[in-house]
Amino acid sequence: MSHRIPLIILTALFFAGWPAQEALYAAEQETAQGKEHSPVQLPETEEEEFVTIGDTRYPIPEPWIGNRIEAPVLAFESFARIPPANTHEQSEIYVIKEIIEPLVAMCNAAEDEGINLQVRSGYRSERYQKRIFVRMLAEGRTFDDIIRYVAPPGYSQHALGTAVDFYPSNWRFADTMQYQWLLENAARFGFTETYSQYNRLRMPWESWHWNYTGAPDSLVQPDTQLNGNTTY
Numbered sequence: 001m002s003h004r005i006p007l008i009i010l011t012a013l014f015f016a017g018w019p020a021q022e023a024l025y026a027a028e029q030e031t032a033q034g035k036e037h038s039p040v041q042l043p044e045t046e047e048e049e050f051v052t053i054g055d056t057r058y059p060i061p062e063p064w065i066g067n068r069i070e071a072p073v074l075a076f077e078s079f080a081r082i083p084p085a086n087t088h089e090q091s092e093i094y095v096i097k098e099i100i101e102p103l104v105a106m107c108n109a110a111e112d113e114g115i116n117l118q119v120r121s122g123y124r125s126e127r128y129q130k131r132i133f134v135r136m137l138a139e140g141r142t143f144d145d146i147i148r149y150v151a152p153p154g155y156s157q158h159a160l161g162t163a164v165d166f167y168p169s170n171w172r173f174a175d176t177m178q179y180q181w182l183l184e185n186a187a188r189f190g191f192t193e194t195y196s197q198y199n200r201l202r203m204p205w206e207s208w209h210w211n212y213t214g215a216p217d218s219l220v221q222p223d224t225q226l227n228g229n230t231t232y
Contacts, residue, residue, distance in 0.1 A: 058143045063202045071159035088118040088167040095122040096161035099212040106189040115181045121165040124158035163211040174207035190214040
């Protein structure tokens with residue numbers, strides 16, 4: 001599919017740091033990378049998954065293997081900016097339009113109770129996720145070390161445009177009043193803690209990471225089946 005967008009719009013979005021442009025081309029770039037594989041290469045088994053970063057192909061280990069997220073290619077019209085009052089340091093952060101209303105309503109409800117919810121991160125394309133790895137690898141960190149804290153490209157809910165990370169986006173968030181408020185109230189607004197402390201996927205615990213599912217409050221249940229360890 002061809003995406004024709006006026007040059008002036010693309011230029012403005014690029015310098016504003018808006019990720020929507022990346023989303024338009026992410027799928028095409030991934031397809032192009034796939035064509036580089038040798039035609040005589042044996043097919044991968046269901047147990048084998050890889051991600052290519054730069055010139056290196058990294059095997060995907062547990063618990064990520066089998067949990068790749070097939071994110072749609074989103075047009076820039078799909079996005080809306082989170083109001084600066086609801087972001088950390090009034091950062092320019094985008095999510096898909098559908099979740100703006102419930103997200104803002106949740107932040108306002110928390111504010112009415114003296115709880116300040118600040119979004120630290122929203123939409124990130126698979127291409128942008130790869131750039132995070134490129135930067136960290138250049139700093140001398142290993143792939144296995146990075147995926148302890150960052151989802152491999154293609155495995156992050158942020159590519160869906162429905163997930164947000166709240167500030168502070170680290171283990172300290174679990175000890176905050178914000179986290180306790182979310183545990184008690186987020187389901188009313190359709191948000192769930194994807195990687196809870198005892199999640200079924202055995203992912204590392206990410207108390208700061210919440211995804212909009214739109215599920216009725218009565219259908220949202222705590223995930224306490226397995227003892228897990230969680231990423232952004």
